[in-house]
Amino acid sequence: MRTPPGISPSDFSAALAEFAGVVGKDWVFSSEEDLDLYRDAYSPLRGTDEDRMASAAVAPSSAEEVQEVVRIANRRSIPLYAISTGRNLGYGGSAPAYSGSVVVDLKRMNRIIEVSDSNYHAIVEPGVSYFDLYNYIQEKGLKVWLDVPDPGWGSLVGNALDHGVGHTASRFRNHFDAHCGMEVVLANGEIMRTGMGAMPGSKTWAQYKNGFGPIIDGIFSQSNFGIVTKMGFWLMPEPEAFMTCVVEAPRYDDLHGLVETIKYVENLGIAPGPPEMSSPLLAAGGDTKTLVDVFFNGPPKLDKHHGDLIAGARLGYSKALEDFGLENKIPYWTVTLTFYGPKKVVAAQWEAVQDIASARIKGATFRSGEILTDAKDASDKQLIYPQNVGVPNLEFFAFGTRAGGNPQTANGHMWFSPVIPQSADGILEANRVFEEAQRTIPVLKNLPIFNLRPFSLPSPFYERSFLFILGFPIVDDPDVNKAVIAAFRELIRVGAEHGWGEYRTPTIFQDQVMETYSFNDNVLRRFHESVKDAVDPKGILSPGRYGIWPSHLRKKS
Amino acid sequence: MRTPPGISPSDFSAALAEFAGVVGKDWVFSSEEDLDLYRDAYSPLRGTDEDRMASAAVAPSSAEEVQEVVRIANRRSIPLYAISTGRNLGYGGSAPAYSGSVVVDLKRMNRIIEVSDSNYHAIVEPGVSYFDLYNYIQEKGLKVWLDVPDPGWGSLVGNALDHGVGHTASRFRNHFDAHCGMEVVLANGEIMRTGMGAMPGSKTWAQYKNGFGPIIDGIFSQSNFGIVTKMGFWLMPEPEAFMTCVVEAPRYDDLHGLVETIKYVENLGIAPGPPEMSSPLLAAGGDTKTLVDVFFNGPPKLDKHHGDLIAGARLGYSKALEDFGLENKIPYWTVTLTFYGPKKVVAAQWEAVQDIASARIKGATFRSGEILTDAKDASDKQLIYPQNVGVPNLEFFAFGTRAGGNPQTANGHMWFSPVIPQSADGILEANRVFEEAQRTIPVLKNLPIFNLRPFSLPSPFYERSFLFILGFPIVDDPDVNKAVIAAFRELIRVGAEHGWGEYRTPTIFQDQVMETYSFNDNVLRRFHESVKDAVDPKGILSPGRYGIWPSHLRKKS
Numbered sequence A, B: 001m002r003t004p005p006g007i008s009p010s011d012f013s014a015a016l017a018e019f020a021g022v023v024g025k026d027w028v029f030s031s032e033e034d035l036d037l038y039r040d041a042y043s044p045l046r047g048t049d050e051d052r053m054a055s056a057a058v059a060p061s062s063a064e065e066v067q068e069v070v071r072i073a074n075r076r077s078i079p080l081y082a083i084s085t086g087r088n089l090g091y092g093g094s095a096p097a098y099s100g101s102v103v104v105d106l107k108r109m110n111r112i113i114e115v116s117d118s119n120y121h122a123i124v125e126p127g128v129s130y131f132d133l134y135n136y137i138q139e140k141g142l143k144v145w146l147d148v149p150d151p152g153w154g155s156l157v158g159n160a161l162d163h164g165v166g167h168t169a170s171r172f173r174n175h176f177d178a179h180c181g182m183e184v185v186l187a188n189g190e191i192m193r194t195g196m197g198a199m200p201g202s203k204t205w206a207q208y209k210n211g212f213g214p215i216i217d218g219i220f221s222q223s224n225f226g227i228v229t230k231m232g233f234w235l236m237p238e239p240e241a242f243m244t245c246v247v248e249a250p251r252y253d254d255l256h257g258l259v260e261t262i263k264y265v266e267n268l269g270i271a272p273g274p275p276e277m278s279s280p281l282l283a284a285g286g287d288t289k290t291l292v293d294v295f296f297n298g299p300p301k302l303d304k305h306h307g308d309l310i311a312g313a314r315l316g317y318s319k320a321l322e323d324f325g326l327e328n329k330i331p332y333w334t335v336t337l338t339f340y341g342p343k344k345v346v347a348a349q350w351e352a353v354q355d356i357a358s359a360r361i362k363g364a365t366f367r368s369g370e371i372l373t374d375a376k377d378a379s380d381k382q383l384i385y386p387q388n389v390g391v392p393n394l395e396f397f398a399f400g401t402r403a404g405g406n407p408q409t410a411n412g413h414m415w416f417s418p419v420i421p422q423s424a425d426g427i428l429e430a431n432r433v434f435e436e437a438q439r440t441i442p443v444l445k446n447l448p449i450f451n452l453r454p455f456s457l458p459s460p461f462y463e464r465s466f467l468f469i470l471g472f473p474i475v476d477d478p479d480v481n482k483a484v485i486a487a488f489r490e491l492i493r494v495g496a497e498h499g500w501g502e503y504r505t506p507t508i509f510q511d512q513v514m515e516t517y518s519f520n521d522n523v524l525r526r527f528h529e530s531v532k533d534a535v536d537p538k539g540i541l542s543p544g545r546y547g548i549w550p551s552h553l554r555k556k557s
Helices: A009-023 A032-036 A063-076 A130-140 A156-161 A254-267 A280-285 A289-297 A304-312 A319-328 A343-360 A375-380 A424-440 A478-497 A507-516 A519-535 B009-023 B032-036 B063-076 B130-140 B156-161 B254-267 B280-285 B289-297 B304-312 B319-328 B343-360 B375-380 B424-440 B478-497 B507-516 B519-535
Strands: A056-058 A080-083 A102-105 A112-116 A121-124 A179-185 A191-193 A227-234 A241-249 A276-278 A333-341 A365-367 A412-416 A419-421 A465-467 A470-474 B056-058 B080-083 B102-105 B112-116 B121-124 B179-185 B191-193 B227-234 B241-249 B276-278 B333-341 B365-367 B412-416 B419-421 B465-467 B470-474
Touching: A009 A056, A009 A063, A032 A056, A063 A080, A063 A102, A063 A179, A063 A227, A080 A227, A112 A130, A121 A156, A130 A156, A156 A227, A191 B519, A241 A254, A241 A343, A254 A333, A254 A343, A254 A424, A280 A319, A304 A319, A333 A343, A343 B343, A412 A478, A419 A424, A424 A478, A470 A478, A478 A507, A507 A519, A519 B191, A519 B519, B009 B056, B009 B063, B032 B056, B063 B080, B063 B102, B063 B179, B063 B227, B080 B227, B112 B130, B121 B156, B130 B156, B156 B227, B241 B254, B241 B343, B254 B333, B254 B343, B254 B424, B280 B319, B304 B319, B333 B343, B412 B478, B419 B424, B424 B478, B470 B478, B478 B507, B507 B519
Parallel strands: A056 A102, A080 A102, B056 B102, B080 B102
Antiparallel strands: A112 A121, A121 A227, A179 A191, A179 A227, A241 A333, A241 A365, A276 A333, A412 A470, A419 A465, B112 B121, B121 B227, B179 B191, B179 B227, B241 B333, B241 B365, B276 B333, B412 B470, B419 B465
16 A cells, blocks of 8 residues: 555554544545546656655545544644645646645535625635536526636636636636635644634625735645635626627737737726737747637638748747738737627727727737627637636647647646746747747757747736746656656746746646745745744645645755 | 833843944934824824833834844844834824834835836835825826825825725725735844745736745735835726716615626726715715715705704615605715726716616616816816825815814724625615614713714725724713723624624724634634744734734733
8 A cells, every 4th residue: 555655554544544434435545546546647757656646535525524634634644635626737736746645635525605696706615616616607597707717627716726817807817816715724623714704604705805914815825734625706797798809910019019008908907808919920830829719710821931931030020021921911919808898898998999009009900809798609609719708618628639730649738837027028038038948958959848939929817917838748758758847947947047937837846946936045935834834833734835845844955 | 211011221222222223323212202103193092091102113214224123123022013104093003002012113115116107016115105106106207096095195015004995996996905026024034025026036026916835925914924115016007087977876775776786887897996885865964975075066955854854764764755855856875986998988888887777776867977087187176086096185184174074073083894795785784783783882872973873885995895984083082082992892892793894993902803703713813823923933023913912922812
């Protein structure tokens, strides 16, 4: 049998028996077959001895059972690793950060506690997926929208805690920021509610975020200070209508005007959907945004001449390419915007955006979408990217497969995703630096990196900053994966040298990334460690998650 | 000389000399005259021995000096109490929670580090007031708006840390939520930056909120875990236009339709300004909202008959009053909404709101405002409440004075401000409960309570919940103030019985309020205490602030 480090088989057997006493023996897993399911399906360490493994998994059905499980683990010094549904593929999946931990799988805690289409919120347990909540809302005919990430099978709680993002109005896309109220099981087994949940009889747990005194919810995200067992989320009222439209900019230098337009209209709240940038002129070259474009609009028109021009472009630019675009009316850059609300507001917002863009981008052109009213229908008919109207699905997994237009298919992927400034200069600088890194750094050469060549446009999920997301495929060949890991580590290093830090990273890179947030001798990490020692002195909760280790496992630097 | 509890005069003199060595002797204050200035100007304990007093004040000019001051205090176990500008009158002012603490007055740290009207943010030190930043923006001609609280002389940092609120678009009114990035001096004297500030060379400190790993900023608000020395804030792009309009509902029962309208349009983002409710029909009776109405629109038309009808209304209702209103076209309820953006969007949003309100409120009528474009000009001409367009001022202090229409003037006030559900039922229930409390609870009888009679409408500062703010005047008579304190304590108790918790409270009530957030044997407060002990083991930072005491001062319950 597998055991956690330092725990004898007999002690561990006794612990498993105790866990079974709490959750029932059917919900304690320790066979190799079962534990294989808790590996990270996208692990770059797949097929190697280093691949992170659970020593067992326990699936409690309630917060009370979580409390009991934690108490047992505390008494017996057994490391736990809590997952909601474990679907954060590309960022670590369901495998523990510290190999040998017992996975606490919260999938059975799938109660939808409350959904209001008067106050527009939901309170859910960690096992509730976007699909679950979406279906519930549809069945009850509630007039609220979810904000869903690319694949819809994940957990609202897990996604928010991992700082996941979605595709509707900016107010809702930052899933952690859109949460309101939390229930947490602490390392000592006590249960705590934050915000107004701490006030017995309060009906505003999911309505008022701040509560009284310190706002502590944030410390339970990307961390290991407690096991979250309930969360409230703010939802969007179902809008009367929505519309997706495109601003087109003809020239390379228009990138500046386009980004300034995006910032102005988004921060003023008149273009609430994610500003998805693309370059139809460069589209042949692997811009992931074009995967979505291709999905809806078919492949861009290309001939060999165009392809050669792209290949000759430096930082995405050549005069000849620009001329080709102007001649053939192919815009250098576009941004796709989505509007939500009453029809007349949607129409006015789009009109206003056209005015604003025209003032900032000489020769800007526009493609107006249709004002639509039925999210499900529009999604089914592929009139809109379903996630832009809160309809969960799994189409995103076509990415990486042949259906996604890849000549070589992968078994998984992982995302390098640093935060860069929201400016054209920021985009250009990131392209310059990473393109140069790939040309000059040995481990980066000859590796497939999604989205870097010929030019990468950033992801618009968060307001006010960009994520410069580059991807690596995970394949079956351990040597290739090893090279990919080395390349990823180089990218983290190069990014940090330029002040670009990861917003989230696969488990195996979390130590390295936390190390890059190094202001004042890594005081931030040391502060986290102080808190960790105080609230989980035996260090049983998710050791190592996001680079926070309990004192007995901490490397002395 | 005054000394902190347990510190001898000679030790304290030595400490003051050390402080002077850091900040210069002109910036260490210990005379009675100087220390009087650090009393809470609105203290209900004024003129009594219990009034909270500083033993000294120290005014560092930089974060480095704060670090040195904290190190000295740590070495000598001297309690500190940090204030930004100390202007949170009505909530404790500049007086320490723990009498005898040394006030660390950050007023000299008034640097505006950065303001961007491309990325729409500012980074400021704690001594920067709303006036300071507003003037800076005007001088530089930057195209950004502030969100300002009622009086504009306070600190952006201090207000946000105290969970203060403003008057423009919902995204910016929650001042803590609108912050991005923080620098904090810890109790051990180390300096820490949160979010992207922890990444050397990052340019996204004020652009990306979440950083990597746990989001810890919240724990430094309404607490005493560190001294915040810089904060970033998201600002609104200067809109082309703005407009304030009024939805009028004729009947008492329309309160339901009106509140549902507010929630729908605000949460959909199509009416971003604060939904200020009022009752013109009940306006004679002390509704604070009418102070603003009166300011702009003159006093409501009243005759004796109307006054008698109001007096006879129960929970704000009588059939005769409703009939009087219908006959004289005086709406029972109104909500004032403010729109920001391009003219055509502002116009379309208001049109859409009229459609939505008409569908929900039979016989709703509307008063359209003028579409205006110059915030300063509109404020100067009293065409709009200046704070609704981000123009700071001090007019609010007319409240409580004769200029505010009060027959009796006060020397101060304090606010009872519980969070109640955002629903008409919530408003009615709060009115019922507190009105009954005032009639039946001895200490509440015969006391002037601002805004309770004949009916109180809640404050709309926060999205998704209401604050049911009631006020008490502070006068010169200690007996009256004593009665007011007793009454306030009763209101806290009664509120908590109904699940309505304070969002913020004057210093002297913070222990009691924190006690009401009592889920699971006050586990939340006990969690805060664990963190406090870990990050400030000697308990030198602002002991007692928001009910968090260091271990040596903690009452064993």
